[in-house]
Amino acid sequence: MIISIASGKGGTGKTTISTNLAFSLVQSGRNVQLLDCDVEEPNAHIFLDLENKIKENVFLPVPQIDEEKCTLCGKCAEVCVYNALFIAKDRVMFFPQLCHSCGGCSYFCPREAISEIDRVIGEIGAGDACLTRGSTYGIEFAYGKLNIGEVMAPPLMRKLKKRIDEDKVVIIDAPPGTSCPMIEAVKGSDFCFLITEPTPFGLNDLKLAVETLKVLKIPFAVLINRWNEEYFEVDSYCEKENISIAMRIPLERKIAELYSRGILFSKELPEWQKAFCKLFDFIEALRK
Numbered sequence: 438m439i440i441s442i443a444s445g446k447g448g449t450g451k452t453t454i455s456t457n458l459a460f461s462l463v464q465s466g467r468n469v470q471l472l473d474c475d476v477e478e479p480n481a482h483i484f485l486d487l488e489n490k491i492k493e494n495v496f497l498p499v500p501q502i503d504e505e506k507c508t509l510c511g512k513c514a515e516v517c518v519y520n521a522l523f524i525a526k527d528r529v530m531f532f533p534q535l536c537h538s539c540g541g542c543s544y545f546c547p548r549e550a551i552s553e554i555d556r557v558i559g560e561i562g563a564g565d566a567c568l569t570r571g572s573t574y575g576i577e578f579a580y581g582k583l584n585i586g587e588v589m590a591p592p593l594m595r596k597l598k599k600r601i602d603e604d605k606v607v608i609i610d611a612p613p614g615t616s617c618p619m620i621e622a623v624k625g626s627d628f629c630f631l632i633t634e635p636t637p638f639g640l641n642d643l644k645l646a647v648e649t650l651k652v653l654k655i656p657f658a659v660l661i662n663r664w665n666e667e668y669f670e671v672d673s674y675c676e677k678e679n680i681s682i683a684m685r686i687p688l689e690r691k692i693a694e695l696y697s698r699g700i701l702f703s704k705e706l707p708e709w710q711k712a713f714c715k716l717f718d719f720i721e722a723l724r725k
C-alpha cells in the first residue's frame with residue numbers, strides 16, 4: 438500500500454507525521470519503506486539515524502552542440518518550447534536549468550550537431566533508519582536531494598519512486614504545495630493524508646490541496662497538527678465537505694520539545710504509536 442503525506446502549505450508537520458507513522462507501523466510488525474520526496478528540502482533523515490548509507494547521483498540528458506557542425510540555422514531554438522536555447526550572433530546559447538531533456542533539439546537539428554551529455558541535478562540517498570547505531574528501526578529509507586539552483590524536481594522524484602517496494606507499506610513524504618512536484622509525489626498513491634494546521638493560512642492551502650487530490654482521484658483524509666480549541670474553521674470546512682479528520686495532534690509543549698531535538702515523539706510517548714497505527718487501520722477499513 439502506498440500512503441502519501443502531503444500538505445498545501447510548508448511547515449505543517451508532514452515530516453513529523455511521515456516519520457512517526459513509519460516508526461509506529463514498524464513497531465507493530467509491519468514492513469515499511471519511507472521515501473522523502475520533498476527533494477528541495479528533504480529533512481526526514483534528521484529524525485532517522487541512518488546506517489548502510491549509499492548515495493547515487495541523478496542525471497538528466499542535455500544537449501551539447503558541436504560548433505564545427507552548427508550553421509546557426511535556429512531550428513533547435515524554434516522547437517524548444519522551454520526556451521532553453523537561444524541563437525546568438527556567433528553561437529547557440531544553452532540554459533541548462535530550463536531544459537526538460539525532451540530530446541527535441543537533437544532530433545530536429547538538420548546538421549546532427551547536437552549530441553546529449555549527462556548533467557547532474559541531484560542525488561538519491563538510501564539507508565536503514567536506526568534508533569542508535571547498531572539498532573535498526575527496520576525502516577527502509579530513501580530520499581532525494583536536488584542540487585541548489587536546480588528546478589527540475591519531478592525527474593529526481595521519479596527516480597526515487599522507482600525504489601518503491603509494493604510488498605511493503607510505502608510512505609511518501611511529498612513536497613508542500615499543489616504544483617508539479619507535489620503531484621508527481623502523490624501520483625499512484627492508494628491514499629493520502631493531508632496535513633494542515635488550525636489557522637486561516639492552513640485552511641486556505643488545505644482547500645487547494647483537497648481540490649488537487651479530487652482531480653487526481655486519490656482518496657484522502659485530513660490530519661490537524663498543532664490542534665487547539667480556538668480555531669474551528671478547519672473542522673467546519675471538513676464537515677461541510679464530508680472530509681474525514683483522521684487525527685488531531687495537539688499543540689503540546691512535550692511534543693514540540695521532542696521535535697526541536699530531532700526525536701520522534703511516538704518513540705518517547707508510546708501511546709501515540711497506537712494512534713498512528715490506527716491511521717493505517719482507518720485506510721484499510723475504507724478500502725473494504
Ligand code: SF4
Nearest residue numbers: 507508510511513546
Ligand atoms: S538546429 Fe543544429 S545547426 Fe541549427 S542552430 Fe541548432 S545546433 Fe545549430
Ligand code: SF4
Nearest residue numbers: 517536537539540542
Ligand atoms: S532537450 Fe528539449 S528542453 Fe532541452 S534544450 Fe533540447 S528541445 Fe529544449
